[in-house]
Amino acid sequence: MSTTTTDVPSHGGHGEHEHNPYHQHHFTTMEQQFDTSKLGMWLFIVTEILLFGGLFVGFGLMQHRYPREFIEAHEHLKQLIGGHPFPLYGAVNTIVLLVSSWTMVMGVNAAQTNQKDKTVRYLVITILLACVFLVIKYVEYSHKFHDGLLPGKFYSHQAEDLIKGTYGYHTFFSFYFMMTGLHGIHVLVGIVLLSWLAMRARRGDFTSAYYTPVDLVGLYWHVVDMIWIYLFPLYYLIS
Amino acid sequence: MSTHTESHSHGGPKIYTANLFALLFLTIITVAAASFNFGSANVIIALAIASVKATLVALFFMHLVWDKPINSIIAIAGFLFLGIFLMFDFLDVTTRDGLQPRNMTPMENATPVPDTMNPLKAAPPKPFEPAPAAPEEHK
Numbered sequence: 001m002s003t004t005t006t007d008v009p010s011h012g013g014h015g016e017h018e019h020n021p022y023h024q025h026h027f028t029t030m031e032q033q034f035d036t037s038k039l040g041m042w043l044f045i046v047t048e049i050l051l052f053g054g055l056f057v058g059f060g061l062m063q064h065r066y067p068r069e070f071i072e073a074h075e076h077l078k079q080l081i082g083g084h085p086f087p088l089y090g091a092v093n094t095i096v097l098l099v100s101s102w103t104m105v106m107g108v109n110a111a112q113t114n115q116k117d118k119t120v121r122y123l124v125i126t127i128l129l130a131c132v133f134l135v136i137k138y139v140e141y142s143h144k145f146h147d148g149l150l151p152g153k154f155y156s157h158q159a160e161d162l163i164k165g166t167y168g169y170h171t172f173f174s175f176y177f178m179m180t181g182l183h184g185i186h187v188l189v190g191i192v193l194l195s196w197l198a199m200r201a202r203r204g205d206f207t208s209a210y211y212t213p214v215d216l217v218g219l220y221w222h223v224v225d226m227i228w229i230y231l232f233p234l235y236y237l238i239s
Numbered sequence: 240m241s242t243h244t245e246s247h248s249h250g251g252p253k254i255y256t257a258n259l260f261a262l263l264f265l266t267i268i269t270v271a272a273a274s275f276n277f278g279s280a281n282v283i284i285a286l287a288i289a290s291v292k293a294t295l296v297a298l299f300f301m302h303l304v305w306d307k308p309i310n311s312i313i314a315i316a317g318f319l320f321l322g323i324f325l326m327f328d329f330l331d332v333t334t335r336d337g338l339q340p341r342n343m344t345p346m347e348n349a350t351p352v353p354d355t356m357n358p359l360k361a362a363p364p365k366p367f368e369p370a371p372a373a374p375e376e377h378k
Binding site for chain 2: 035038039042043045046049050053054056057060061064087091094095098099101102104105106109215218219222225226229230232233234237238
């Protein structure tokens with residue numbers, strides 16, 4: 001158990017007969033316990049998909065209603081790079097989240113193969129990347145707050161191209177803050193969960209026989225990444 | 240025994256790293272595609288690339304390729320119902336143009352509203368006057 005193996009022996013037979021301290025009595029085997037937890041996690045993931053799905057449908061409806069205003073409003077999410085508008089914050093955050101997904105799955109892999117130090121290292125890198133994501137989000141939000149690009153009745157941006165009597169801009173930023181904000185809360189929750197995992201991994205809780213929490217939080221983290229994969233083109237790139 | 244070891248020996252750093260580069264490559268493609276004007280196809284292209292990326296994440300990072308099929312069934316069911324939701328929403332929105340106020344043409348030839356019915360031109364309402372007390376009825 002304590003040896004660091006890069007490849008799990010395919011013949012199995014490690015620790016199957018001794019009682020694992022994490023084996024709950026109402027499960028016949030550790031494998032059954034793992035599969036049950038994973039099934040529950042996937043059901044939760046479906047509820048997450050439907051939660052954000054509803055918001056995407058609302059966004060689509062309003063984009064159809066205010067097509068011109070939505071396109072004009074989304075230009076505010078871009079920055080001028082060499083004279084050309086480019087969604088810098090959004091693009092960098094996409095890369096940060098994709099790389100963090102990779103460090104997460106590498107952490108899961110390290111936990112599966114009894115590499116304790118590697119697990120901790122990958123989890124800590126994932127936490128750091130999540131923090132980078134939130135810092136960029138903070139900078140982005142501060143600019144929006146400063147420019148009065150706020151949701152609903154708080155919208156106070158005085159652009160020349162503002163069409164009088166339309167709620168398109170207000171609506172766009174309502175959806176923008178609602179959806180990226182809800183996603184940001186998910187990232188925050190992810191940081192808390194990953195910190196808990198890193199602590200437990202450092203204590204040596206996870207082995208190839210028991211790594212369920214790492215795997216399930218990994219699934220959660222990939223869902224957070226997946227939601228951003230849809231948020232990025234819809235908010236930052238629609239033209 | 241066999242299923243137990245199978246659930247452990249899937250994936251591997253090489254596949255994960257290759258998947259990461261595929262995802263980063265698709266991100267570049269989606270940003271590049273957005274700089275061209277394909278008209279209404281832009282949204283479809285962006286969503287198609289995003290869906291390919293989401294599938295790659297689900298299959299390899301979330302281990303669905305190597306997992307028990309039940310997890311894939313749950314995931315597909317979730318996306319299926321989201322698809323039904325989106326499809327009916329799309330059918331609704333694309334067939335109701337005539338009902339949206341923004342598309343209404345001004346009614347220049349319509350009969351003007353008489354002043355007595357126009358709240359902006361009508362005389363201000365009279366101050367409230369309590370009704371005279373009803374005479375007491377004797378029985």
